[in-house]
Amino acid sequence: MAIRFSDVLASMKGSDLGPLLALTAQPDIISFAGGLPAPQTFPLKELTEVAIKVREEDGAGAMQYGPSLGFMGLRQAIADRMNRMYQPMGMYKVDPKNIMIVTGSQQGLDITGRVFLNKGDVVVCESPTYLGAIGAFDFEQPNYVEIPTDDDGIIPEELEKVLSTNDKVKFIYVIPNYQNPSGRCMSLERRKKFMEIVTKYEIPVFEDNPYGDLRFEGEEIAPLITMDPKHLVMYSGTFSKTLAPGMRLAWMVLNDELLPKFDLVKGSTDLATPSVTQREAAMYMTNYDFDGHIRENCKLYGHRRDVMCNAIKKYFPSDVKCTYPHGGLFLWVELPEGCNARDLFKYALERKVAYVPGDSFFPQTKKKNYFRLNFSYNDDDVIEEGVKRLADALKAYLADQK
Amino acid sequence: MAIRFSDVLASMKGSDLGPLLALTAQPDIISFAGGLPAPQTFPLKELTEVAIKVREEDGAGAMQYGPSLGFMGLRQAIADRMNRMYQPMGMYKVDPKNIMIVTGSQQGLDITGRVFLNKGDVVVCESPTYLGAIGAFDFEQPNYVEIPTDDDGIIPEELEKVLSTNDKVKFIYVIPNYQNPSGRCMSLERRKKFMEIVTKYEIPVFEDNPYGDLRFEGEEIAPLITMDPKHLVMYSGTFSKTLAPGMRLAWMVLNDELLPKFDLVKGSTDLATPSVTQREAAMYMTNYDFDGHIRENCKLYGHRRDVMCNAIKKYFPSDVKCTYPHGGLFLWVELPEGCNARDLFKYALERKVAYVPGDSFFPQTKKKNYFRLNFSYNDDDVIEEGVKRLADALKAYLADQK
Numbered sequence: 125m126a127i128r129f130s131d132v133l134a135s136m137k138g139s140d141l142g143p144l145l146a147l148t149a150q151p152d153i154i155s156f157a158g159g160l161p162a163p164q165t166f167p168l169k170e171l172t173e174v175a176i177k178v179r180e181e182d183g184a185g186a187m188q189y190g191p192s193l194g195f196m197g198l199r200q201a202i203a204d205r206m207n208r209m210y211q212p213m214g215m216y217k218v219d220p221k222n223i224m225i226v227t228g229s230q231q232g233l234d235i236t237g238r239v240f241l242n243k244g245d246v247v248v249c250e251s252p253t254y255l256g257a258i259g260a261f262d263f264e265q266p267n268y269v270e271i272p273t274d275d276d277g278i279i280p281e282e283l284e285k286v287l288s289t290n291d292k293v294k295f296i297y298v299i300p301n302y303q304n305p306s307g308r309c310m311s312l313e314r315r316k317k318f319m320e321i322v323t324k325y326e327i328p329v330f331e332d333n334p335y336g337d338l339r340f341e342g343e344e345i346a347p348l349i350t351m352d353p354k355h356l357v358m359y360s361g362t363f364s365k366t367l368a369p370g371m372r373l374a375w376m377v378l379n380d381e382l383l384p385k386f387d388l389v390k391g392s393t394d395l396a397t398p399s400v401t402q403r404e405a406a407m408y409m410t411n412y413d414f415d416g417h418i419r420e421n422c423k424l425y426g427h428r429r430d431v432m433c434n435a436i437k438k439y440f441p442s443d444v445k446c447t448y449p450h451g452g453l454f455l456w457v458e459l460p461e462g463c464n465a466r467d468l469f470k471y472a473l474e475r476k477v478a479y480v481p482g483d484s485f486f487p488q489t490k491k492k493n494y495f496r497l498n499f500s501y502n503d504d505d506v507i508e509e510g511v512k513r514l515a516d517a518l519k520a521y522l523a524d525q526k
Numbered sequence: 527m528a529i530r531f532s533d534v535l536a537s538m539k540g541s542d543l544g545p546l547l548a549l550t551a552q553p554d555i556i557s558f559a560g561g562l563p564a565p566q567t568f569p570l571k572e573l574t575e576v577a578i579k580v581r582e583e584d585g586a587g588a589m590q591y592g593p594s595l596g597f598m599g600l601r602q603a604i605a606d607r608m609n610r611m612y613q614p615m616g617m618y619k620v621d622p623k624n625i626m627i628v629t630g631s632q633q634g635l636d637i638t639g640r641v642f643l644n645k646g647d648v649v650v651c652e653s654p655t656y657l658g659a660i661g662a663f664d665f666e667q668p669n670y671v672e673i674p675t676d677d678d679g680i681i682p683e684e685l686e687k688v689l690s691t692n693d694k695v696k697f698i699y700v701i702p703n704y705q706n707p708s709g710r711c712m713s714l715e716r717r718k719k720f721m722e723i724v725t726k727y728e729i730p731v732f733e734d735n736p737y738g739d740l741r742f743e744g745e746e747i748a749p750l751i752t753m754d755p756k757h758l759v760m761y762s763g764t765f766s767k768t769l770a771p772g773m774r775l776a777w778m779v780l781n782d783e784l785l786p787k788f789d790l791v792k793g794s795t796d797l798a799t800p801s802v803t804q805r806e807a808a809m810y811m812t813n814y815d816f817d818g819h820i821r822e823n824c825k826l827y828g829h830r831r832d833v834m835c836n837a838i839k840k841y842f843p844s845d846v847k848c849t850y851p852h853g854g855l856f857l858w859v860e861l862p863e864g865c866n867a868r869d870l871f872k873y874a875l876e877r878k879v880a881y882v883p884g885d886s887f888f889p890q891t892k893k894k895n896y897f898r899l900n901f902s903y904n905d906d907d908v909i910e911e912g913v914k915r916l917a918d919a920l921k922a923y924l925a926d927q928k
Binding site (some may be wrong): 126127128129130131132133136158160161163166168171172175176179180183184185186187188189190226227228230231234238239240241242245256259260262263264294326328364368369370371372381382385388389391392393394395396397398399400401 | 528529530531532533534535538560562563565568570573574577578581582585586587588589590591592628629630632633636640641642643644647658661662664665666696728730766770771772773774783784787790791793794795796797798799800801802803
């Protein structure tokens with residue numbers, strides 16, 4: 125059969141992570157590789173109540189085609205919450221008309237790539253950055269410029285160097301809160317400098333904020349959209365980490381110029397996000413204590429972060445460093461220079477424990493001596509046991525390096 | 527603000543149909559423009575029962591991330607139904623592993639475009655064809671070759687002329703059953719010839735079958751996938767016309783070579799279709815009489831087809847022709863040569879009735895003297911009144927042409 129694919133598909137091998145992580149699906153392996161919320165956080169009782177009520181009160185609407193930008197009741201509830209949280213921090217008032225509902229934030233990333241990128245255009249991102257974003261943008265065959273980061277996030281001077289010299293930059297992709305994979309936060313001061321530079325060069329910014337609500341400690345830091353006089357920020361929020369990823373609901377805030385372009389792509393991509401799940405989420409937000417629910421999630425995840433960090437302190441060799449995230453789902457481990465987290469993976473797999481090797485989070489530099497751990501999904505004893513196994517793997521691997 | 531879009535987005539104006547059809551949203555306008563199922567067909571009682579049961583029995587699965595190809599329970603239920611219906615007609619046994627769940631058949635169209643098309647490649651389609659498919663493929667900037675059709679569908683000799691001379695053809699897009707917009711069926715004899723030619727030239731075929739289940743009269747005609755020794759057919763089915771479009775659930779059957787390519791795009795596009803709606807549909811298919819439900823829908827839609835066709839016979843001028851569909855949601859009206867359904871639209875709007883002008887269904891030839899009517903959505907008296915208004919508009923328009 126002589127199937128001829130498009131050039132981009134023919135050239136695309138797909139991530140080699142897939143086959144690697146498929147190895148971790150055996151039940152006796154402790155996996156820190158995923159990014160799954162803990163299933164006990166799903167508010168099933170409430171989600172059953174809204175499922176019934178939505179079908180009773182608005183069944184015809186819930187089961188019918190809906191507008192491509194989304195169900196206005198949900199867009200309104202999201203705008204209300206964002207305005208309540210972020211207007212006091214300086215955000216302009218978000219109009220629900222500027223909110224587009226997407227089928228998970230992954231869809232927002234995919235649409236963004238299609239709206240902006242020609243082959244060879246440049247996406248500026250943090251080093252490291254979220255591999256799912258790279259996966260979406262890759263379909264447009266851009267180049268990436270990674271901006272160096274430290275514990276306070278992206279380094280503004282390095283960003284300005286790029287923006288002042290590279291005219292192929294179409295947008296910047298950043299995760300300011302509890303970043304995936306590093307778990308780090310961009311500091312307030314850095315955010316201000318970042319937005320000054322962005323505003324000067326008038327470059328759109330994709331602010332990916334899936335983890336902002338999952339704060340265990342420290343002050344809340346204002347998102348970039350609160351410092352955005354020119355409305356350059358395309359803000360992305362999601363229900364996947366705070367309510368239920370299986371509903372595939374997320375949203376973007378888009379200015380008046382961007383909105384119709386995104387809408388055009390969204391409509392041709394899947395017509396609209398399901399009417400029924402949108403109504404369920406809207407009713408949940410309106411009738412239940414969403415913020416209280418999120419606080420409960422944070423308690424659980426903060427505790428699990430502690431369990432993992434304490435176990436790491438106890439068992440890991442001292443020359444292996446790791447971040448201490450104040451929120452989110454992930455922490456980031458740095459091996460000594462010259463080490464390779466892919467090689468280590470074999471040692472880990474032998475000991476029935478898994479993680480995501482870090483090179484996939486560096487689209488340009490492909491650094492080898494990092495890996496990502498998830499602390500949200502597993503129970504305490506599983507985390508402790510997994511970290512112990514990983515420490516064994518680390519020791520064996522490091523000994524073999526000498 | 528200096529936003530620079532991708533070339534394809536910058537060049538894309540979006541359909542001029544949007545603003546046109548927005549005019550029809552006023553409540554006093556009778557619209558035959560949409561393609562909406564009748565809301566009274568939604569089995570709300572059953573869909574509430576499955577919503578409760580899914581959350582009770584598999585809440586953690588329903589609310590968690592799921593595999594990009596879809597929930598195996600749904601893929602299995604779909605494969606079982608297809609095998610039961612089409613294996614007796616000659617279809618190879620479909621393995622559930624070859625079924626990919628998509629967020630509405632629109633997503634299948636979008637992914638197909640991305641998998642196959644480079645700029646300037648050729649999509650072969652029926653003349654006329656579904657405008658939503660064109661909308662999806664357009665993002666890859668292909669050219670279209672329309673194959674002439676008659677009451678029995680695509681004319682095989684014309685297809686062979688194209689395939690034997692044009693080596694830019696990447697795939698063929700067809701809707702054999704109760705076609706959108708024409709309401710016509712491809713005859714069994716034509717299907718056989720079509721598949722002989724396709725098999726000879728080894729060109730993949732997108733068989734879009736959203737309406738096959740909505741048969742009011744006549745024998746069921748075997749789908750193309752039953753005549754497909756080389757597995758060239760990418761079959762697309764949907765729950766949008768038989769269960770509820772607000773759930774956004776559809777599927778594709780893909781051979782072993784295509785499946786991983788489609789999976790790669792699907793995963794980067796929205797990770798996966800919602801876990802929760804997939805489980806609801808699977809449970810509905812397994813625990814309820816889906817086929818009986820569809821038979822009830824057919825009674826209603828067949829009746830409404832009769833109401834519309836009888837009113838047309840009664841009121842329309844005799845030089846206006848229209849199809850008599852044996853199933854589906856649409857019928858297709860042909861005006862005398864030289865007429866323009868866009869000009870007629872103003873006359874219709876003055877009389878508070880609307881339809882979709884036909885030129886948008888001809889990606890290449892843009893023929894002006896057709897329009898599409900939907901008969902599934904409106905009640906009997908509304909259909910009768912709308913056709914009367916449309917007949918007035920037609921008479922006034924035709925008189926002005928003389």
